[in-house]
Amino acid sequence: MSTRILVAEDDEMQARLIRVYLEREGHTVQTVHDGRTALERARTGWPELIVLDVMMPEISGLDVCRILRAEASRTPVLMLTAQSTENDLLLGLDLGADDYLTKPYSPRELTARIRALLRRTQQPAAAKPTVLTVGGLHIDTARFEVRIAGSPVALTAKEFGILAVLAAAPGRVFTRPEIIDKVFDLGREVVARTVDVHVMNLRRKLQQTPADPGCMVETVYGRGYRLTEPAGGEW
Structure with missing residues (x-):
């Protein structure tokens, strides 16, 4: 199933690599390179999932996530972080991220994490309401x-x-x-x-x-x- 994914990553080469792998999975992908633009795109309701780097110019990924959750956005967020300590990782979760991935990571692991998130947030069209x-x-x-x-x-x-x-x-x-x-x-x-x-x-x-x-x-x-x-x- 194709999903609209917003990738917010200030490293343009890394953003392109993520986009290539996600498009191979059949998803529609937009990439942005600063937190302010990420927040603007997220507010449009276009993305069904957001891949959000922590360290970005304008507004940090943590602040983008905090603002979206304060606005009651339910869009799943997978956080990318270069910080590996438990406190740093838990801070992202505390602000409302659904999952995190520590750099460096493999694109295959990223796509696997996204598949897991989507399984939890998307229901098949024929699913009977429970x-x-x-x-x-x-x-x-x-x-x-x-x-x-x-x-x-x-x-x-x-x-x-x-x-x-x-x-x-x-x-x-x-x-x-x-x-x-x-x-x-x-x-x-x-x-x-x-x-x-x-x-x-x-x-x-x-x-x-x-x-x-x-x-x-x-x-x-x-x-x-x-x-x-x-x-x-x-x-």
């Missing part, structure tokens, strides 16, 4: 929508995936490795701390909604996470 309901929380996995008592909640692809996993079995504890296997498609390459950051962001967004969903994402220390069932067991 709605998960726990208390006042409603998750439409076909439409990629979350509502609490009718109020929409804007989540990133990874936050949505984690919530859908937990909501499919309210009360059940999911370990971090289980969540990684079900949501990230990256296996051992994802550290447990990455899951913690996404859960922290997910909780914050759910709590910012005025209505009470009657359930919450709970930490079970030493085990993992679960979505609590509504009081009294009422659904």
Whole structure:
């Protein structure tokens, strides 16, 4: 399936290489080389996925991601970073990136990461809508929508995936490795701390909604996470 992808990379040679590999996969690709232009293109709603370099002129990739998420953009973002420390990587996730790739990387790994992201955010046209309901929380996995008592909640692809996993079995504890296997498609390459950051962001967004969903994402220390069932067991 062809996807419209925006590649924001200040290294023009690297941007061309990424474009060649993505076009071989059948995608439609636009390239830009500074953060301000990336933000302008992203705001048009054209891209269905953004590959975003952290170090760019005008506006950094981190700030572009932060602004888009503040504007409730749900477009999946894959961050490219030359920073390899855990804190640097987690900062991108905390700002709303769905995945990250550390330079240097192989184009084949980049395309594999993009395929994994798209599997989580795009549904086949013939897919039957599936709605998960726990208390006042409603998750439409076909439409990629979350509502609490009718109020929409804007989540990133990874936050949505984690919530859908937990909501499919309210009360059940999911370990971090289980969540990684079900949501990230990256296996051992994802550290447990990455899951913690996404859960922290997910909780914050759910709590910012005025209505009470009657359930919450709970930490079970030493085990993992679960979505609590509504009081009294009422659904």
